[in-house]
Amino acid sequence: MQELKILSPTAILGYGFPEDSFQKGLEQNPDFIAVDAGSTDPGPHYLGAGVSFTDREAVKRDLKLMIKAGKKLGIPILVGTAGGSGANIHLAWTEDIVEEIAKEENLKLKVALISAEIPKEEILKKYEEGKIGPLPPAGEVSREAIESTSRIVAQMGVEPIMEALDNDVDLVLAGRAFDPTVFAAPCIKAGFPVGLALHMGKILECASIAATPGSGSDCMLGTLKQDCFILETPNPDRKCTVTSIAAHTLYEKNNPYKLYGPGGIIDLEETKFTQLDDRRVKVSGSQFMPSEEYTIKLEGARKIGYRTISIAGTRDPIMIRQIDDILEAVKSMTRRNFSHESTDDYEILFAIYGRDGVMGKLEPNKDMKPHELGIIIEVIARTQELANTICSFTRSSLLHYGYPGRIATAGNLAFRYSPSDIPAGEVYEFSLYHLLTVEDPKEYFPVTLKELG
């Protein structure tokens, strides 16, 4: 095979793409359509609670266009990190959408599903065997951290996806996958160099974010050859430049020269970016360096309680001057009033927008004199009811707190919403972000074949 073309419709499945661009991409006769559907960036809630950060209707819209195009051209569709976090529940959510599309469009689809969730018992066993190591700056893993984790996934490499492609399928739905793998797997399977395939995948997974002007909701086409790959945007209003592509290589990674992934490193020390014409960039020289041991990245989230928030503002300079003292006093009032509740069971936090609400500890300008402040009262508690109670009491106490020098005696807060308190549900935190050493890259990623529709 001389070259292989992969069309990436959008940065995240469900973020959308213009049908015009997609059509122009299809006119170039791609060999595969592949898309990344997930990320840990939206935070630990989605993995822990087993829900998607993308909307079901938006995902269905994108998938329907992709599946219909794939069927028409007779080419496979690949989806990585299905459902946003790629655990079994996310995979089933995506499968359900595919089933619905197949029925509506009268299609019979041969689908390979690749699971990426690992049972806690298995992880504990591997922990005892010393197979789980840290990924700095995250610390060492503990037995307690594993035991308290609600759900654990691992990022698969290309191997399970290559196996899935052995089965002449219409669609591959992969659970949690290293972002470039759904793009790289068909290329490596066809005999193209691993380093170039993975580097192209790293860029395609964000689709048009790597173009200029950039967009998270538009297509990118990659053409892989034996000694290079070429990137172009089907949308004529965007283009790929050496700057946009090279800059994207920096994106979301701590080291642009070495991109760590399952089983090795994509080494970009020798990578060359060349402007082919006004709209296309050629990339060459990227190498894959296999590591001695094959490691996969584990991700886990654990539930720490329930959240309720109340959003308010103040425009009073006398209050703003002493805001920290006031908030501390109100916190104490709440604690005293609920002295029968253990303070281990709830936590009260205040986010102060207009001062350091965005940067927190990293904010260098803490002494600015804002004329108004946005205050978010946030309570995290053992139960939703307790979070509601503590938030409600803190809100009413702050509203009427008689701080020293107060002139505005009718109320201290401006509320935009009624009801003013918003129960925000389960709260999770990342509890695992570690490396597991495996003997077989396919060990934890079984492939299941199904007929849908």
Next chain:
Amino acid sequence: MSVPLTELAEVIRSKNSGPYELTMDIIFKDFVSYEKVKQNRVINKKLISRLYQIPEGDISSIIEFDPARAIKITIKRPIVAGAVGESDVYGAQQHAPLLTIEV
């Protein structure tokens, strides 16, 4: 004579690099400015430590990337993304102190 970094750079941004790190990119408009800033080691651990009020030990790396005319700074997050009290889950709004740099 000093020049604001914002005049030399076309991109100054921050983003998560996983939930435990923040990574900041300064991409220069042209090679001349990039080379000058790179040669003079303007962007160094001492400066970043002062701008973000963090110990130098929390700065994972400062890397120059010629193909993109870019300098990349990676720091340890003071609070893990999405943890209690954390304020920017994508890490996309932690770049502002870099806008104040004079070269």
